[in-house]
Amino acid sequence: MTDVVATAPAQITPALRARRELPTWRLLLRRPSFVIGAMILLFWIVCAVFGNAIAPHDPLAQNLLSINKPPSAAHWFGTDSLGRDVLSRVIVGARTILIITPLATLLGTVLGTALGLAMGYFGGWLDTLVSRLVEAVLALPAVIIAFLFIVALGASITTLIIVIGFIFTPLIARTVRSAVQVERQLDYLSSARLLGERPMRIMFVEILPNVIPTVVVEFTVRLGYAIFAVATLAFLGFGVQVSTPNWGSDINASYGLLGAGFWWTTLFPALAIAFLVIAINLVADSVQQAAAG
Amino acid sequence: MTGPGQADRAGQAPATSIEPAASPTTLQVSHVDVKYRVRGRDRLALHDVSFHIGRNESYGLVGESGSGKSTMALALTRYLPRNGRVSSGSISIGGRDPLAMNRSALRDLRARTVSMVYQEPGKALNPSIKVGRQLGEVFEIAGSDKADAALRSEAMLRTVQIADPGRVMDAYPHQLSGGMAQRVVIAMALAASPSLLILDEPTTALDATVEAEVLDLVAGLRDKLDTSVLFISHNLAVIAKMCDRVGVLYAGELIEEGPASEVFDQPRHPYTVGLLRCIPRQGQRKDHGRLDAIPGFLPQPGDQLAGCIFAPRCPIAVQQCRDAPPPAFDVGPGRTSRCYRHDETSGLPRSTPADVQLPAPATSAEPVVTMRNLSKTFASKGGHVAALAGVNLDLGLGETLGLVGESGSGKTTLARLLLGLTAPDQGSAISLDGKPLGADLAHRGREQLKALQIVFQNPDSALNRRHTVRRLISRPLVKLAGLSGTALQDRLMSLVASVRMEERHLSLRPSQLSGGLKQRVAIARAFGGSPRIVVCDEPTSALDVSVQAAILNLLADLQAKERVTYLFISHDLGVVRYLSDRIAVLYLGRIMETGPADRVFAGPHHPYTEALLSAVPSLDGQRRTRIKLAGEIPSAASPPSGCVFHTRCPRRLSSGICESTEPPLAEVEPGHLMSCHIPLDELRIMQNIGASDDNRAPEP
Numbered sequence: 001m002t003d004v005v006a007t008a009p010a011q012i013t014p015a016l017r018a019r020r021e022l023p024t025w026r027l028l029l030r031r032p033s034f035v036i037g038a039m040i041l042l043f044w045i046v047c048a049v050f051g052n053a054i055a056p057h058d059p060l061a062q063n064l065l066s067i068n069k070p071p072s073a074a075h076w077f078g079t080d081s082l083g084r085d086v087l088s089r090v091i092v093g094a095r096t097i098l099i100i101t102p103l104a105t106l107l108g109t110v111l112g113t114a115l116g117l118a119m120g121y122f123g124g125w126l127d128t129l130v131s132r133l134v135e136a137v138l139a140l141p142a143v144i145i146a147f148l149f150i151v152a153l154g155a156s157i158t159t160l161i162i163v164i165g166f167i168f169t170p171l172i173a174r175t176v177r178s179a180v181q182v183e184r185q186l187d188y189l190s191s192a193r194l195l196g197e198r199p200m201r202i203m204f205v206e207i208l209p210n211v212i213p214t215v216v217v218e219f220t221v222r223l224g225y226a227i228f229a230v231a232t233l234a235f236l237g238f239g240v241q242v243s244t245p246n247w248g249s250d251i252n253a254s255y256g257l258l259g260a261g262f263w264w265t266t267l268f269p270a271l272a273i274a275f276l277v278i279a280i281n282l283v284a285d286s287v288q289q290a291a292a293g
Numbered sequence: 294m295t296g297p298g299q300a301d302r303a304g305q306a307p308a309t310s311i312e313p314a315a316s317p318t319t320l321q322v323s324h325v326d327v328k329y330r331v332r333g334r335d336r337l338a339l340h341d342v343s344f345h346i347g348r349n350e351s352y353g354l355v356g357e358s359g360s361g362k363s364t365m366a367l368a369l370t371r372y373l374p375r376n377g378r379v380s381s382g383s384i385s386i387g388g389r390d391p392l393a394m395n396r397s398a399l400r401d402l403r404a405r406t407v408s409m410v411y412q413e414p415g416k417a418l419n420p421s422i423k424v425g426r427q428l429g430e431v432f433e434i435a436g437s438d439k440a441d442a443a444l445r446s447e448a449m450l451r452t453v454q455i456a457d458p459g460r461v462m463d464a465y466p467h468q469l470s471g472g473m474a475q476r477v478v479i480a481m482a483l484a485a486s487p488s489l490l491i492l493d494e495p496t497t498a499l500d501a502t503v504e505a506e507v508l509d510l511v512a513g514l515r516d517k518l519d520t521s522v523l524f525i526s527h528n529l530a531v532i533a534k535m536c537d538r539v540g541v542l543y544a545g546e547l548i549e550e551g552p553a554s555e556v557f558d559q560p561r562h563p564y565t566v567g568l569l570r571c572i573p574r575q576g577q578r579k580d581h582g583r584l585d586a587i588p589g590f591l592p593q594p595g596d597q598l599a600g601c602i603f604a605p606r607c608p609i610a611v612q613q614c615r616d617a618p619p620p621a622f623d624v625g626p627g628r629t630s631r632c633y634r635h636d637e638t639s640g641l642p643r644s645t646p647a648d649v650q651l652p653a654p655a656t657s658a659e660p661v662v663t664m665r666n667l668s669k670t671f672a673s674k675g676g677h678v679a680a681l682a683g684v685n686l687d688l689g690l691g692e693t694l695g696l697v698g699e700s701g702s703g704k705t706t707l708a709r710l711l712l713g714l715t716a717p718d719q720g721s722a723i724s725l726d727g728k729p730l731g732a733d734l735a736h737r738g739r740e741q742l743k744a745l746q747i748v749f750q751n752p753d754s755a756l757n758r759r760h761t762v763r764r765l766i767s768r769p770l771v772k773l774a775g776l777s778g779t780a781l782q783d784r785l786m787s788l789v790a791s792v793r794m795e796e797r798h799l800s801l802r803p804s805q806l807s808g809g810l811k812q813r814v815a816i817a818r819a820f821g822g823s824p825r826i827v828v829c830d831e832p833t834s835a836l837d838v839s840v841q842a843a844i845l846n847l848l849a850d851l852q853a854k855e856r857v858t859y860l861f862i863s864h865d866l867g868v869v870r871y872l873s874d875r876i877a878v879l880y881l882g883r884i885m886e887t888g889p890a891d892r893v894f895a896g897p898h899h900p901y902t903e904a905l906l907s908a909v910p911s912l913d914g915q916r917r918t919r920i921k922l923a924g925e926i927p928s929a930a931s932p933p934s935g936c937v938f939h940t941r942c943p944r945r946l947s948s949g950i951c952e953s954t955e956p957p958l959a960e961v962e963p964g965h966l967m968s969c970h971i972p973l974d975e976l977r978i979m980q981n982i983g984a985s986d987d988n989r990a991p992e993p
Contacts, residue, residue: 186755187749187751187754188754190712190714190749191747193734194742194747195742195769196734196772209757210759
């Protein structure tokens with residue numbers, strides 16, 4: 001005989017119904033879109049980590065005797081205008097983007113979650129101020145804001161991480177804030193206050209575990225946006241140093257030659273970006289749907 | 294025009310007048326099984342359920358949550374969720390079988406023959422369409438043109454006793470009060486003149502006074518409209534009042550059936566007996582007689598029991614009960630019971646010992662808490678809303694003060710002010726042991742925090758679902774009692790034992806516990822810091838009656854042991870009466886009456902208290918005069934002049950003093966205060982002698 005029986009009549013408050021639960025791995029692995037997305041993502045992670053070992057050629061080695069060669073048995077994705085192997089550059093190019101984007105998103109998520117907790121819990125002027133800030137950030141394309149910062153600070157991996165992280169912070173804060181406001185209607189917060197708990201403890205020990213599912217969903221969704229942002233900045237010439245293979249910069253360097261029929265130097269890095277973003281979106285969607293029940 | 298007795302209790306008619314065989318049956322349910330497919334396995338939700346409803350008969354299905362009441366209602370009109378199906382048995386509505394119907398026949402059945410009313414009127418109405426349009430649609434489907442539909446809608450709203458149908462038809466659902474919205478839903482349900490009306494907990498979400506009006510309305514309409522009613526409720530008293538015959542469901546089986554009055558007066562199944570004993574009946578109090586809770590839990594959906602489903606919890610189960618399921622025994626005219634020992638149910642032994650240790654009467658003259666001129670005004674768009682206006686109350690050591698009133702009367706606001714969750718208006722004063730209490734939690738020291746704790750209504754909301762039971766209960770011990778190490782462990786174990794939980798529960802999270810166990814965790818947490826005063830805000834209203842009984846016993850025990858003071862808030866007057874030593878009646882943020890519980894309940898009462906008491910359906914069958922309250926509770930933003938209750942008061946004086954002057958809260962008897970212009974002696978005469986003739990609100 002077990003006593004794990006739900007017996008309370010249906011008086012579930014709307015707040016309780018709207019909440020998310022963190023999905024289990026088992027639940028996620030039952031979704032084909034998650035499995036496909038995770039497999040593509042895993043492929044790119046392997047490329048980022050072991051890139052130089054996997055790549056058939058040195059991605060930086062120039063060969064002026066075979067420039068702008070179309071795909072062939074020796075160079076599956078062809079060569080670029082300096083005779084470098086496009087396949088190798090695509091493989092090794094995963095590294096920069098896969099270092100910058102998760103770190104930038106993580107930074108934005110950590111700061112945004114803390115800010116969102118404070119906004120939702122305290123409300124008042126803090127809430128008003130940050131909400132207006134969010135609207136300001138949303139009014140400008142993220143790339144343009146990043147632009148300004150990079151011009152001021154100079155392009156480097158660190159700058160990119162900080163800039164993208166800061167742009168994401170108010171956006172993530174806003175999402176976390178609404179989740180916190182749902183929690184605020186619940187009596188367990190009154191109970192905690194009646195025990196004399198401090199606001200910090202209430203925010204981080206009582207509320208935070210309950211909004212973690214929202215934070216996880218937000219992180220995966222933002223990761224996709226971060227890839228786009230990093231690739232776009234690189235394409236616009238605000239990426240990291242040119243010597244490191246980088247999908248965005250490679251597209252930038254070669255799209256002028258599209259008219260001459262040299263499509264492979266642009267197409268393959270572009271496909272790489274597309275696949276990575278699709279993979280992350282597949283994962284993000286699955287997590288979101290599974291979290292919503 | 295219905296006679297005065299009709300609205301009171303249909304079940305009081307002598308059983309011989311009910312002859313189901315004589316009238317053609319509207320609904321016939323035979324040996325129905327309903328299965329839900331959950332994770333690839335079939336779960337039996339209803340098993341071998343058979344009953345019938347005769348023409349113009351009212352049949353009640355009663356049972357606790359999880360008994361399958363709503364599943365039955367859904368199965369009748371094939372509204373079962375996708376994973377549910379009627380796996381055997383047959384259903385016949387007016388001779389037609391809904392299980393065999395095609396799409397269009399089914400639509401026709403739902404549109405013309407069967408109507409349903411659910412618990413939440415707000416969810417049954419489309420929030421973005423005006424009431425008149427929604428109601429008119431029902432007539433248009435039945436073939437009326439637009440103008441005709443509007444006329445008939447208006448007439449239908451009049452039928453459900455809406456005084457101003459024009460205004461209601463032009464309103465959106467959110468502009469209506471709960472009671473008004475439920476009337477509209479009933480009007481929609483009746484618009485197609487269905488032969489069967491299914492009411493699934495139609496009044497559970499409503500206040501007692503509104504509930505009483507809706508029940509009177511349904512009882513009156515049934516006579517007028519020639520409709521059979523299937524009434525589903527967890528509330529035995531409501532079923533007793535509304536139904537001719539009743540079926541008791543337990544874990545998906547109909548364990549007892551018969552005329553309502555007989556089933557409730559002489560139950561012939563141990564479960565029915567247990568259910569009835571769980572409810573605090575007229576006059577039962579914590580110091581004489583404990584409630585008899587049903588031990589154990591409902592069987593799990595997957596459990597395979599060879600014998601009677603109730604056997605594991607039954608005090609008189611014998612080997613036979615465990616070996617083979619009992620058939621439905623015929624135990625009287627129109628009565629059946631699925632119990633081998635149905636002849637022995639009257640002497641069913643108690644599962645909970647009846648003896649209670651009486652707390653020593655509070656000897657200290659000084660109250661523990663005094664509240665003086667307690668007010669709270671909320672700013673809102675239309676101005677200021679006085680949720681609480683100048684309340685004076687004392688709480689004595691070890692006593693229970695029951696706080697009653699309709700929703701919106703300020704009960705919860707008062708509790709929040711006392712706890713310090715909300716700061717009161719300037720000029721309010723609360724003191725604990727003679728020392729002033731800080732306005733809110735930020736201004737209260739640890740000793741003051743320790744002194745006041747709360748048990749909330751809904752444990753799902755009150756317990757952090759990410760924390761384990763151990764963490765939830767330990768926290769006040771650490772934070773308020775300042776314990777650590779072995780002292781903490783010892784106190785934790787004794788606290789867990791005192792709320793009748795076990796060590797194995799400590800590692801679980803709230804979602805893994807039943808409603809009753811969750812509420813025990815909340816109680817343990819409230820008592821962790823050894824509080825002086827515990828506010829109980831509807832602590833049992835989210836629980837089933839059998840669980841409620843155990844929680845009420847626990848609260849009474851803890852009070853006797855720890856000598857805490859309770860501020861007990863509940864809309865259930867039976868529960869309040871069981872637990873309270875004193876009562877305070879709130880209306881629009883003002884105290885109407887306060888005094889010793891037996892005085893307040895025995896009367897003479899304030900006219901508002903009288904109305905509240907008369908609205909509660911009773912199981913005990915004593916005929917009670919319904920005092921009807923006119924209209925809805927007025928808005929606290931613009932309270933009526935003079936006595937705030939005068940707009941609804943059935944005993945308003947003709948001199949006009951009620952409209953012009955607010956009566957003081959004066960002591961009418963020792964310890965009994967009342968805010969009414971009518972002298973006590975006159976109230977006594979009105980309520981005890983002349984009440985039944987002159988002061989009845991006329992039936993429409």
